[in-house]
Amino acid sequence: VSTDTLIQNGLKRKEFVPYYQVVIDCRTGQVVGQEMLVRWRRLDGVLVHPNQFIPYAEDSGLILPITEHLLEQVYLDLPQLKGWVSVNIIAQHLEAGLLSKWLLSHQDVRVKRISFELTERKPITEFELALAEISAASPLCHGFKLDDFGTGFGGFSYLHQLGINSIKIDKMFIDTIGTEDLKGAVLDAIIAFGHESNMDMVAEGVETQVQVDYLAAKGVYLHQGYFYAEPLPLDKLIHFYNNSP
Numbered sequence: 116v117s118t119d120t121l122i123q124n125g126l127k128r129k130e131f132v133p134y135y136q137v138v139i140d141c142r143t144g145q146v147v148g149q150e151m152l153v154r155w156r157r158l159d160g161v162l163v164h165p166n167q168f169i170p171y172a173e174d175s176g177l178i179l180p181i182t183e184h185l186l187e188q189v190y191l192d193l194p195q196l197k198g199w200v201s202v203n204i205i206a207q208h209l210e211a212g213l214l215s216k217w218l219l220s221h222q223d224v225r226v227k228r229i230s231f232e233l234t235e236r237k238p239i240t241e242f243e244l245a246l247a248e249i250s251a252a253s254p255l256c257h258g259f260k261l262d263d264f265g266t267g268f269g270g271f272s273y274l275h276q277l278g279i280n281s282i283k284i285d286k287m288f289i290d291t292i293g294t295e296d297l298k299g300a301v302l303d304a305i306i307a308f309g310h311e312s313n314m315d316m317v318a319e320g321v322e323t324q325v326q327v328d329y330l331a332a333k334g335v336y337l338h339q340g341y342f343y344a345e346p347l348p349l350d351k352l353i354h355f356y357n358n359s360p
């Protein structure tokens with residue numbers, strides 16, 4: 116059986132479920148939002164990690180119906196979520212115009228709390244289409260973030276041309292804090308750029324108190340990572356809320 120057929124069967128059985136990883140304001144310890152990260156929870160009980168199927172789903176285009184299915188679930192979960200929730204997308208979503216279409220068919224204040232994380236790891240091929248979709252979808256939702264910032268294609272020019280004012284600083288750079296890694300200089304440059312350009316910044320993959328303190332001293336207050344919580348299913352997320360400030 117092909118991977119595509121397996122993914123299609125998983126979709127029919129609604130086996131793709133949202134997990135949520137909180138984003139914390141380190142000054143208050145409060146949850147400001149969360150990133151939705153898909154998990155494939157098969158009926159036989161096996162939990163499949165996204166790295167094992169997202170690349171296939173992206174190549175085959177099945178990522179489009181998977182994301183739509185996930186958006187429907189996020190929409191239902193939203194009354195129980197704190198702050199915003201961001202959903203990972205790739206350029207294909209923009210080029211197909213699917214986000215604004217979905218947002219327009221869900222005219223509810225809830226969807227104003229959904230944002231989208233566009234990865235920098237893959238290039239945008241249809242730039243004009245992508246720009247048009249970002250412009251159409253932005254007023255209907257919580258906006259766009261450039262994900263994996265510093266690792267990929269777009270960099271500063273994407274932010275400028277696409278009108279995105281929010282970045283997620285990749286874990287690769289957070290990992291350099293407290294080490295002799297030369298990429299530490301890149302982290303400082305990204306943070307300085309973020310402040311100068313009035314970007315909202317989220318630091319990803321925060322795992323240690325040393326990283327928390329370093330980022331806070333540099334004025335980067337929104338953190339995501341195992342130091343706070345791993346991606347959690349909704350019931351565990353609510354348990355986390357109940358035990359946080």
Ligand code: G
Nearest residue numbers: 151152153165166169178185203204205346
């Ligand atoms: O959750 P985490 O470790 O397990 O995710 C692994 C990778 O899969 C990350 O790069 C993440 O961006 C990607 N990913 C997780 N959920 C989604 C999703 O719903 N859509 C897309 N396109 N990528 C996702």
Ligand code: G
Nearest residue numbers: 203262263319320321322339340341342346
């Ligand atoms: O969308 P993106 O590629 O940024 O996905 C974030 C990925 O990072 C997910 O796979 C998520 O599970 C993972 N992740 C989140 N926090 C941490 C962390 O503190 N350490 C590590 N190693 N991975 C993390």
Ligand code: MN
Nearest residue numbers: 150203232262
């Ligand atoms: Mn992401």
Ligand code: NA
Nearest residue numbers: 262263283319
């Ligand atoms: Na990221």
